[in-house]
Amino acid sequence: MEFGVNFFPVIDPEKKSANTYYDESLQLIELAExxxxxxxxxxxxxxxPYGGYSPDPVVFLAAAAARTSRIRLATGAVIASFAHPVQIAARLALLDNLCHGRLDVGFGRGFLPDEFELFGVDMGESRARFTEVVDACVALWSGEEVRFEGAVHRFGPVTGFPRPYQRPHPPVFVASATSTESCALAGTQGHHLQVVPSVTSRQQLTEMTAAYRAARRAAGHAGPGRIQIKYTCYLGEDREQALADARANERNYVEMMAGAVASWASARSAQYPGYEKFAEKARAYDFDRALADHKVLAGTPDDVRAQIETVGGWYGLDICLSLQFNPGHLPYERAERAMELFADRVAPAFTGDGLAAAA
Structure with a gap:
């Protein structure tokens, strides 16, 4: 099992400025390496405030690349609907060169009606835009004099510049919220997978990961593929403090998310079945139930280690958990200590000899 660190800023600007968030996050990235x-x-x-401090993962990861030399840098994810594929491919290839081939590229469709309205993009085109951007980027990274003819994007012949550092191209991840079909398609195409347990049920996520693995095997791709599952992690020696931090910051997350998805109360799209219930689900969030269902990791190192043992039993010991240690307005010192505790007292149980013993 592998472990990474993710950054999803859900922050009230009145409580933490953008430059403070960036400074703290970059310090944590150095620590993560x-x-x-x-x-x-x-x-x-x-x-x-729901993610708005992260409008451009390429810029943020370029800053991270300048401060590190080994850790991989992942977009989680670039929204394919909001830019031209030639722009996306070129900017990501630039980043891959800046970090000397440490880039993993996650693509997502986007799901917030307000963002689609902001960019003047029809949500009904999101699936076509997503598919075309992924296919076009791979073609631009890999080929020469590329001509692309899609339902939305048409261009070429053109050769992508700059060429990515990794050849033929950086690893591609597909981000999926609830769609088993999208996971299966990612497996068929030989891509990797990013999923979030907080927005789906355990049964559905199990079906999604199983569909991905089965489709990848059936298509004959080498290796099992990489599955990243994203969790927020509140960790400390003092259980009550860790749970208090979790309760407060999860409430902040849900409140900010409820505001961001409020437009789903009136928006409808055949490409997003069931999303009109997002606002209702956010309002019905219950922290204790989420903790019991292992949708959030919280407590002492022993508590979190036990949770990950359960999660590994559900989804497999070959997954990668992408962990957020500095959610919302958590003080920097507690996020730093949580990462140190995780690396020292949790991760070793699932890597190397510890993983063999668990298996």
Whole structure:
């Protein structure tokens, strides 16, 4: 099992400024490399406290690349609907060169109606835009004089510049919230997978990961593929403090998310079945139930280690957990200590000799 660190800023600007968040996050990235975490990743969102401090993962990861030399840098994910594939491919190839081939590229469709309206993009085109951007980026990274003819994007012939450092191209991840079909397609195409347990049920996520693995095997791709599962982790020697931090910051997350998804109360799209219930689900969030269902990791190192043992039993010991240690307005010192505790007292149980013993 592998462990990485992710950054999803859900922050009230009145409580923490953007420059403070960036400074703290970059310090944690340096620490993550020193502690041998596998990757660091961040999201792409616009126009609200729900992720709005991360409008450009390429810029943020370029800053991370300048401060590190080994840890992998992942987009989690670039929203394919909001830019032209030639722009996306070129900017990501630039980042891959800046970090000397440490880039993993996660692509997502986007799911917030307000963001689609902001960019003047029809949500009904999101699946076509996603598919075309992924296919076009791979073609631009790999080929020469590429001509692309899609339902939305048409261009060429053109050769992608700069060429990515990794050949033929950086590893590609597909981010999926609830779609088993999207996971299966990612497996068929030989891509990797990013999923989030907080927005789906254990049964559904089990079906999603199983569909991905089965499709990848059936298509004959080498290796099992990489599955990243994203969790928020509140960790400390004092259980009550860790749980208090978790309860407060999860409430902040849910409140910010409820505001971001409020437009789903009136928005409808055949490409997003069931998403009109997002606001209702956010309002119904219960921290104790989420903790019991292992949708959030919280407590002492022993508590979190036990949770990960359960999660590994559900989804497999070959997964990578991408962990957020500095959610919301958590003080920097507690996020730093949580990462140190995780590396020292949790991760060793699932890597090397510890993993063999668990198996």
């Amino acid at each position: 020193a502690l041998d975490f596998q990757h660091v990743q961040t999201v792409e969102h616009y126009g609200s």
